[in-house]
Amino acid sequence: MEDHEETAATYDASRYDRPSVTVDVVIFTLIERELHVLLVQRKRWPYEGFWAIPGGFINMDESLEQAARRELEEETGVRDLYMEQLFTFGDVGRDPRTRVISVAYIALVRFDAQHLRVSDESHDVRWFPISALTRDIAFDHEQILAYAISRLRSKLEYTTLAFQLLPELFSILELKHIYEQILDEKLDKGNFYRKIKEAGLLEETTHMREGRGRPTRLWRFKRDRAGDKQFVFRWREDRGDRA
Amino acid sequence: MEDHEETAATYDASRYDRPSVTVDVVIFTLIERELHVLLVQRKRWPYEGFWAIPGGFINMDESLEQAARRELEEETGVRDLYMEQLFTFGDVGRDPRTRVISVAYIALVRFDAQHLRVSDESHDVRWFPISALTRDIAFDHEQILAYAISRLRSKLEYTTLAFQLLPELFSILELKHIYEQILDEKLDKGNFYRKIKEAGLLEETTHMREGRGRPTRLWRFKRDRAGDKQFVFRWREDRGDRA
DNA sequence: TAAAATAGTGTACATTAAACACTATTTTAG
DNA sequence: CTAAAATAGTGTTTAATGTACACTATTTTA
Numbered sequence: 203m204e205d206h207e208e209t210a211a212t213y214d215a216s217r218y219d220r221p222s223v224t225v226d227v228v229i230f231t232l233i234e235r236e237l238h239v240l241l242v243q244r245k246r247w248p249y250e251g252f253w254a255i256p257g258g259f260i261n262m263d264e265s266l267e268q269a270a271r272r273e274l275e276e277e278t279g280v281r282d283l284y285m286e287q288l289f290t291f292g293d294v295g296r297d298p299r300t301r302v303i304s305v306a307y308i309a310l311v312r313f314d315a316q317h318l319r320v321s322d323e324s325h326d327v328r329w330f331p332i333s334a335l336t337r338d339i340a341f342d343h344e345q346i347l348a349y350a351i352s353r354l355r356s357k358l359e360y361t362t363l364a365f366q367l368l369p370e371l372f373s374i375l376e377l378k379h380i381y382e383q384i385l386d387e388k389l390d391k392g393n394f395y396r397k398i399k400e401a402g403l404l405e406e407t408t409h410m411r412e413g414r415g416r417p418t419r420l421w422r423f424k425r426d427r428a429g430d431k432q433f434v435f436r437w438r439e440d441r442g443d444r445a
Numbered sequence: 446m447e448d449h450e451e452t453a454a455t456y457d458a459s460r461y462d463r464p465s466v467t468v469d470v471v472i473f474t475l476i477e478r479e480l481h482v483l484l485v486q487r488k489r490w491p492y493e494g495f496w497a498i499p500g501g502f503i504n505m506d507e508s509l510e511q512a513a514r515r516e517l518e519e520e521t522g523v524r525d526l527y528m529e530q531l532f533t534f535g536d537v538g539r540d541p542r543t544r545v546i547s548v549a550y551i552a553l554v555r556f557d558a559q560h561l562r563v564s565d566e567s568h569d570v571r572w573f574p575i576s577a578l579t580r581d582i583a584f585d586h587e588q589i590l591a592y593a594i595s596r597l598r599s600k601l602e603y604t605t606l607a608f609q610l611l612p613e614l615f616s617i618l619e620l621k622h623i624y625e626q627i628l629d630e631k632l633d634k635g636n637f638y639r640k641i642k643e644a645g646l647l648e649e650t651t652h653m654r655e656g657r658g659r660p661t662r663l664w665r666f667k668r669d670r671a672g673d674k675q676f677v678f679r680w681r682e683d684r685g686d687r688a
Numbered sequence: 689t690a691a692a693a694t695a696g697t698g699t700a701c702a703t704t705a706a707a708c709a710c711t712a713t714t715t716t717a718g
Numbered sequence: 719c720t721a722a723a724a725t726a727g728t729g730t731t732t733a734a735t736g737t738a739c740a741c742t743a744t745t746t747t748a
Contacts, residue, residue, distance in 0.1 A: 375694085
């Protein structure tokens with residue numbers, strides 16, 4: 203929906219008898235212990251100069267999820283990631299050019315992943331910390347972002363989604379940090395250790411990482427649990443704002 | 446998506462450069478203590494004679510939810526109901542005529558509501574108990590139904606959605622019955638009484654209903670809780686199959 | 689060598705869940 | 719008329735889980 207060639211002057215609504223369908227992908231990552239989201243800056247009317255969720259039209263021969271993965275790869279060079287459908291936004295006036303229906307997806311990427319090539323400042327693509335988003339957000343994308351964050355929070359509590367943001371080896375306190383970032387609240391260290399270990403999701407390794415204090419043990423996420431690639435892990439009770 | 450005029454012979458894919466967008470509404474109700482879903486029988490190719498989730502194309506001047514409500518009203522004559530977006534289905538081959546993207550909604554209606562006019566056997570519209578659906582289900586609608594039921598189950602646990610299926614006055618054991626129908630498992634009477642009362646969602650009335658045994662007290666759903674029209678009520682723990 | 693920094697464990701108390709036995713009030717069968 | 723059946727509703731006990739927080743452990747830094 204961001205790459206029509208028309209302007210306010212050339213736009214002609216009567217050409218369209220069907221809505222356009224786009225896929226927008228809200229891409230999250232963790233940069234320097236903070237949750238960030240990827241936005242692209244618009245170069246044309248409408249919302250010129252504003253920041254938008256990356257997305258584009260679907261091709262006739264690809265599924266919605268395929269379209270979302272293609273978008274993601276175009277923007278970040280990353281493939282094979284956690285991705286889920288968020289919601290479909292279809293209010294009438296959300297794009298001034300024409301009727302646009304956007305199927306929104308959420309994706310989680312590791313910032314340290316191989317090719318993550320965006321985010322040099324010269325480009326029109328940038329990572330924003332979710333605690334300090336720009337105010338210049340195009341279309342209804344602010345609403346989509348808010349909903350994406352809320353969904354992320356609620357799914358965090360009963361899925362293994364947090365692991366998607368971590369490298370292969372990580373410490374338990376790093377994992378706790380991700381939970382805190384996304385939930386935006388402090389968790390108890392002792393209780394976190396206990397719960398995460400009882401859940402049986404982690405595999406101890408012999409690797410340690412040294413830092414300023416006592417070195418920390420590194421763990422790996424167990425993938426071999428008889429095929430359920432994403433079984434339930436409930437960190438805490440419902441918070442009521444579940445998506 | 447059910448009302449194109451073409452057949453296999455007349456269909457010409459090249460006319461279409463954009464996907465069609467439909468809204469499909471999975472309508473649930475409780476009939477004689479059993480959960481039912483509304484399906485319509487197709488009269489034309491493809492899937493002639495098969496049963497489908499009611500739905501249709503969106504108009505250019507209505508939002509997705511407005512389209513869903515219009516569909517619902519056309520099928521059942523009912524307005525102003527609980528309705529929520531389920532998922533958007535957009536695989537390439539799901540409709541043999543053309544590329545169709547369906548935004549699916551869930552609706553809950555009270556069977557005893559004013560006009561609920563469908564379901565005379567002569568018509569091509571029928572309520573099916575979810576425990577005994579027909580096997581002749583069109584398109585990918587079986588998958589949509591399965592997903593709708595799964596979503597219904599999981600949301601039941603943390604929303605007040607069950608009340609949508611009850612008349613204004615109801616007994617606590619009737620409410621329990623709805624939970625049992627949707628969750629497909631027995632609940633403990635004593636624990637249900639305790640939890641539902643502690644939740645503070647219900648308002649006692651002076652009305653009683655007489656039956657075969659001891660008469661039962663009738664309750665009303667409290668609507669006045671400072672604006673949150675659908676705040677959280679968690680009946681029990683996560684079951685892992687949450688939508 | 690002590691303090692600071694980080695990692696990790698243990699324990700006690702409160703809250704909630706689960707099972708199930710019990711009491712209460714009506715209709716129905718004899 | 720009375721006992722049984724049917725339905726409604728309460729209470730109690732135990733187990734499981736959540737929460738708070740104190741404690742120990744191991745490293746670097748001053």
